[in-house]
Amino acid sequence: MKDNLPDKDGFFGEYGGKFVPETLMYALNELEQTYKTLKDNNDFNAEFHKDLAEFVGRPSPLYFAKRLTEHYNTASIWLKREDLNHTGAHKINNTVGQILLAKYMGKKRIIAETGAGQHGVATATVAARLGLDCHIYMGSEDVRRQSLNVYRMKLLGAEVHEVNSGSATLKDALNEALRDWVTNIEDTYYIIGSVTGPHPYPMIVRDFNAVVGYELIDQSQESFGRMPDSIIACVGGGSNAMGIFYPFIKMDNVELIGVEAAGKGIETGEHAAPLNDGTPGVLHGAKSYLMQDESGQVKGTASISAGLDYPGVGPEHSWLKDIKRAKYVAVSDDEVMKAFHMVNKMEGILPALETAHAFAYLDELMPKMNEDQHIVINVSGRGDKDLNSVVEIEDIKL
Amino acid sequence: MKRIEKKLKELSQDNQKAFVGYIVAGDPDLKTSLELMHLSVDSGVDILEIGVPFTDPIAEGPTIQQAHDRSLENQTNLQKIVDLVGKFREKDSNTPIILMGYINNFLIYKDLINRSHDLGVDGVLVVDIPGELSLEDYGIDNQDLDVISLVSPTTSKDRVKEIVKNSTGFIYYVTLRGVTGSSNLDGNEIEQNIKYIKSISSIPVMAGFGIKNSDDAKLLSSFSDGIVIGSSIVELIYKNSENKDFHEVSDYISTMKNAIR
Ligand SMILES: Cc1ncc(COP(=O)(O)O)c(C=O)c1O
Numbered sequence: 130m131k132d133n134l135p136d137k138d139g140f141f142g143e144y145g146g147k148f149v150p151e152t153l154m155y156a157l158n159e160l161e162q163t164y165k166t167l168k169d170n171n172d173f174n175a176e177f178h179k180d181l182a183e184f185v186g187r188p189s190p191l192y193f194a195k196r197l198t199e200h201y202n203t204a205s206i207w208l209k210r211e212d213l214n215h216t217g218a219h220k221i222n223n224t225v226g227q228i229l230l231a232k233y234m235g236k237k238r239i240i241a242e243t244g245a246g247q248h249g250v251a252t253a254t255v256a257a258r259l260g261l262d263c264h265i266y267m268g269s270e271d272v273r274r275q276s277l278n279v280y281r282m283k284l285l286g287a288e289v290h291e292v293n294s295g296s297a298t299l300k301d302a303l304n305e306a307l308r309d310w311v312t313n314i315e316d317t318y319y320i321i322g323s324v325t326g327p328h329p330y331p332m333i334v335r336d337f338n339a340v341v342g343y344e345l346i347d348q349s350q351e352s353f354g355r356m357p358d359s360i361i362a363c364v365g366g367g368s369n370a371m372g373i374f375y376p377f378i379k380m381d382n383v384e385l386i387g388v389e390a391a392g393k394g395i396e397t398g399e400h401a402a403p404l405n406d407g408t409p410g411v412l413h414g415a416k417s418y419l420m421q422d423e424s425g426q427v428k429g430t431a432s433i434s435a436g437l438d439y440p441g442v443g444p445e446h447s448w449l450k451d452i453k454r455a456k457y458v459a460v461s462d463d464e465v466m467k468a469f470h471m472v473n474k475m476e477g478i479l480p481a482l483e484t485a486h487a488f489a490y491l492d493e494l495m496p497k498m499n500e501d502q503h504i505v506i507n508v509s510g511r512g513d514k515d516l517n518s519v520v521e522i523e524d525i526k527l
Numbered sequence: 528m529k530r531i532e533k534k535l536k537e538l539s540q541d542n543q544k545a546f547v548g549y550i551v552a553g554d555p556d557l558k559t560s561l562e563l564m565h566l567s568v569d570s571g572v573d574i575l576e577i578g579v580p581f582t583d584p585i586a587e588g589p590t591i592q593q594a595h596d597r598s599l600e601n602q603t604n605l606q607k608i609v610d611l612v613g614k615f616r617e618k619d620s621n622t623p624i625i626l627m628g629y630i631n632n633f634l635i636y637k638d639l640i641n642r643s644h645d646l647g648v649d650g651v652l653v654v655d656i657p658g659e660l661s662l663e664d665y666g667i668d669n670q671d672l673d674v675i676s677l678v679s680p681t682t683s684k685d686r687v688k689e690i691v692k693n694s695t696g697f698i699y700y701v702t703l704r705g706v707t708g709s710s711n712l713d714g715n716e717i718e719q720n721i722k723y724i725k726s727i728s729s730i731p732v733m734a735g736f737g738i739k740n741s742d743d744a745k746l747l748s749s750f751s752d753g754i755v756i757g758s759s760i761v762e763l764i765y766k767n768s769e770n771k772d773f774h775e776v777s778d779y780i781s782t783m784k785n786a787i788r
């Protein structure tokens with residue numbers, strides 16, 4: 130099994146690449162060169178890992194979910210607690226890494242797109258720490274759903290730009306961030322928030338998140354003496370999934386399961402599950418599975434979770450799907466809400482709505498497992514940011 | 528001789544610069560687009576660049592984005608746009624036509640694109656495919672179609688060489704760092720960069736992005752073989768779409784054409 134992709138042009142099989150306007154090529158090539166020289170540089174890595182330990186609080190624990198395990202009464206369920214990271218999600222791993230790249234490149238201005246606001250908060254956080262000018266693009270629909278995170282970004286000194294074009298969600302925020310970058314190409318570093326976008330981003334974001342998977346190798350050995358049988362993660366752009374999957378790609382007996390947002394149901398067409406119900410196409414600089422119509426126009430998406438509400442997906446996932454190394458499933462909004470409550474009540478953990486997608490797949494998976502097996506769920510983030518949405522969805526009077 | 532080459536030869540024999548005019552097909556509707564194509568040519572446009580609308584046009588500023596959105600509300604697609612070109616050709620067989628858009632739409636319609644030369648299309652400009660890659664690798668490989676590439680202020684000299692090798696028709700020199708419709712032209716830099724392209728190739732170079740008034744047009748045409756204007760025309764079309772009286776569009780085009788004479 131190959132884990133040395135992408136190739137020199139940024140492709141994972143037929144997926145990936147750099148499909149961008151000419152002006153951006155310079156910045157992408159500059160970033161690629163910088164990353165190539167720093168990736169194996171001891172000082173750079175020491176600084177990255179020191180920040181992960183002291184600022185993020187790594188390693189995140191691998192926690193045995195006793196009551197959930199008893200509830201399903203088959204395999205042992207373990208939780209990789211990315212929700213305990215500083216700022217509340219796996220997103221900080223990537224931003225801590227990329228801000229170091231920005232620093233080494235001497236960039237003074239930071240931009241990012243965000244959906245759920247977790248990546249925006251994580252970016253504003255690392256920018257504040259270095260005193261850099263920070264601009265976050267966010268769809269106006271998401272600004273509404275994730276208003277707590279918007280306020281947090283402002284507290285951190287970032288300027289939040291509301292995006293009203295298109296569907297006013299994550300995809301449009303990404304468009305606008307790319308437009309900003311084209312305009313301010315020389316002094317600006319674009320911290321992309323998932324394993325999406327043109328090469329080298331899918332590789333860089335994966336590598337910075339892969340710390341999650343590498344920790345899991347050691348923790349599995351310590352906790353149950355071998356590698357897990359299955360690893361489950363939610364997939365929006367796919368960074369938390371890619372981070373935990375990557376070190377296991379070559380371990381053929383570890384099953385990798387990505388859970389997409391089926392929204393109102395795959396059959397309704399109102400979802401955000403390109404790997405389950407999309408076709409290959411090019412969006413935001415990379416070829417990958419995409420929700421598009423027969424004319425090649427990108428379709429609107431639907432999901433209760435802002436962070437998964439995206440019509441594309443990282444190219445490496447498309448490749449893993451085609452070679453059948455990972456399996457991609459989807460769960461509906463209703464199933465997610467059920468899982469959200471279950472995890473709160475049984476484990477005392479408030480998961481993000483994105484993360485609740487991974488838990489929602491347990492109903493289907495667990496009856497097929499047996500008692501000697503071990504599965505790991507990547508708890509990508511905590512759900513404090515989602516309380517407003519949940520209250521609204523369930524029509525609760527506070 | 529291909530239509531673009533022929534047109535540019537004629538213009539240069541007359542000591543004239545080319546005016547490339549951009550409109551979005553289907554904005555406000557396809558029937559009006561046909562009218563606007565003829566009106567543009569009658570008013571002074573030498574080469575028509577027809578924008579193919581896409582849901583996520585990352586190189587466009589707000590003016591052209593919104594034109595894409597309006598066009599998509601009419602279900603415009605590449606098939607209908609090629610049909611539009613066919614209708615245009617019933618009355619005009621001289622004016623070169625270039626389809627400008629994004630790779631995702633071109634991939635879906637690649638068989639049509641490969642046949643489109645026979646249907647009256649002269650060239651394609653795919654905004655989000657790097658110029659050193661060849662469209663052939665993506666299944667678009669009709670030798671009769673010119674492939675126009677972009678070179679920008681941030682393109683390195685090595686890459687310019689590669690891009691020029693893969694281009695026919697002309698090079699579209701992007702005159703600023705930014706999206707369409709921005710305004711921060713740097714005359715000196717533009718002149719230097721176009722000189723460099725000219726020093727390594729005999730391919731004509733058009734300058735575009737950010738040209739708004741006669742002064743911009745005059746300045747840029749002084750170091751290029753012609754200019755491209757998009758956002759300003761698209762804006763005027765939108766402004767007059769209600770009553771469909773487009774004399775403001777034709778006045779603007781004439782003024783710009785006079786400026787580059
Ligand atoms: C907690 C959490 N999990 C998952 C995601 C989805 O992103 P990805 O698929 O890149 O991990 C997000 C995105 O905002 C998130 O906030």
